Amino acid sequence: MEDMKAIQNEIHNDRRGFLKKVLAGTIGGSLLMVYSASGQEIAEQIPGMREEDSVFTKKNFVFIVDITRCIGCGSCCVADKNEYNVPDGNYRTWVERYIIDDHDEVFVDSPNGGLDGYTKARTDIPHPVRDTFFVPKLCNMCEKPSCTQVCPVGATYKSEDGFVLVDAKRCVGCGYCIQACPYSVRFLHPVTRTASKCTWCYHRVRKGLLPACVSVCPVQARKFGDLNDKTSEVYKIMREPHIISVLKPGMGNEPQLHYLGLRREVV
């Protein structure tokens, strides 16, 4: 209340001066924001993206999740939630914890989508644990997406550069894409009432930046890059004789999200 009175007094005493100050502050602040958000300060993370002759549609982006590296810290989920202000209870990305005991029983959980990190061990496993690992999940960015096939108005579509995106201005909110996605990566955004999902941070990639989750992963379990760039890490991984698979290959969706060291227990 005291502050309010002081401000009111100031306005009363010198209206013109006050307006000048407000205007200067607004313009100055805006300029600072524009300058820092221009991306010029952050070094290019995807080689060649900012070159003038870079043809974006000529790139063949893939996402690789290395489940032998993931430690279940949940940093990726936190980064994602911050990047998109994802409403609670909905998940653009999440991390699952798999535990296999010596009776070959599989226990899976993902409390709060792994957002809080896996800091405590499960105590309800009846037999000695034989193996345990974490599996991050996100949009599979299918070559043949079910969601774009069923969308009645073409609001969800595949861009020329292979990204499956949602146009929130066209989406009617019928939920058909949510039913059709074999990977359950979609949800109905409670505020916009339209379908929403992971975009592999398309807005960042177009500026030559890695997806938010990739850039924060402390153990490089999430990798992103251009398969047409023969110097890229993803190119090397995909060329080398690793165990690489996709989720639900029988669905025929041909995901561009690949899993390094994928286990048969993972669905």
Add this chain to the structure above:
Amino acid sequence: MSAVAAHGETIAAVSNYIFPNDLHVHWSLMIVLYPYITGLVAGAFIVSSLYHVFHIKALKPVAQFSLLFALAFLICATWPLLNHLGHPERAMSMMLTPNPTSAMAGFGYIYSAYFIVLLLEILFIFRPTIVHLGVKANGLMKAIYSVLAIGSDNLSRKALALDHKIIAFLAAIGIPMACVLHGYVGFIFGGIKANPLWATPLMPLIFLLSACVSGIAGIILTYILLMKLSGKQIDVDCVQTLVKFLWGFFILDFVFEMLEIFSHFYMATHHWHTLEALYSGPLFNTFWVAQVGIFSVIPFFILMALSLIRFKDGILLFFAPIVSFMILIQVLLMRWNVVVGGQLMSKSERGATTFHPMWLEKEGILVAIIIMVAPVIILWIIGKILPFWQTDEGTRTA
């Protein structure tokens, strides 16, 4: 458990893991009602066509009424969908800028085409009645009848003969259209490969047969109720014939519903393990106990008895509405078990979520009841303009 597990094969009960985005059931009561209402429409139209196209003379008393019944429900078929959409104001985009690969995008076209055919058929069948009623009426009603007569009061033998040709043509193209309307609704579910309970080529067929069943049952129930309420004579031969058709369609419907599950069980792919968990768990009561046990097996035998044995009229007219009501519940349960049941399984193949409809939410029970009562009110209003029954005054024409 075997040490060698197929891809993804686990004991669902042990982990009961649901994908975090699968907790919420997106398609709830409104999407249960949508195929239910369109099914009633398609089935009622089939009843009318049995008389107009296949000349089942015994069905003459309900031939006109079933068209009006179909119209009343068709008017409301879009309501649950519009209420369900996150952005109903963009609904017309489906017709203006449709995605050709989407099954759902076809709805607007199929619905509109069917609506036009049904409306035209009603106007032609009722044209002599409308002209007669228009002569007697005055004021607002006279204006309504003159609009409905589409500017023609010609009731000459030649004009009526032309009408009959048009009616037969409309009824004939109406049959495949009714089949498309409802077979298509089945395909909306049957075409979703990600959902093992939905993804079967039998789905359109099951939806279509259950549509016929629900439509015939709806006509039997409302015919007998309306006749009893108005103290008119019930045409027992008509009811008997309807019951026989109901039994015939229900045999096919029930057999295919069971065949679908049996095929899954027999082939026992990894999908069966999730379906098995569903049918023995969350769907046990609504599917096995209610849909199959109470509302399929019992009506099946009642219908069989009513069809094969010539009971006294009183017994037939006592059991026919009861068994019809049970069939209507059976079809509603089938819609529920398919639409909601299919979504209970998480695509993690390791667990199921739960769903309990609330009374007062946007897509809740109260709204569902309102949407189901609305066609009855619309039918009542239609009844104020056009007579339900051929025997009514002013309808005795060629």
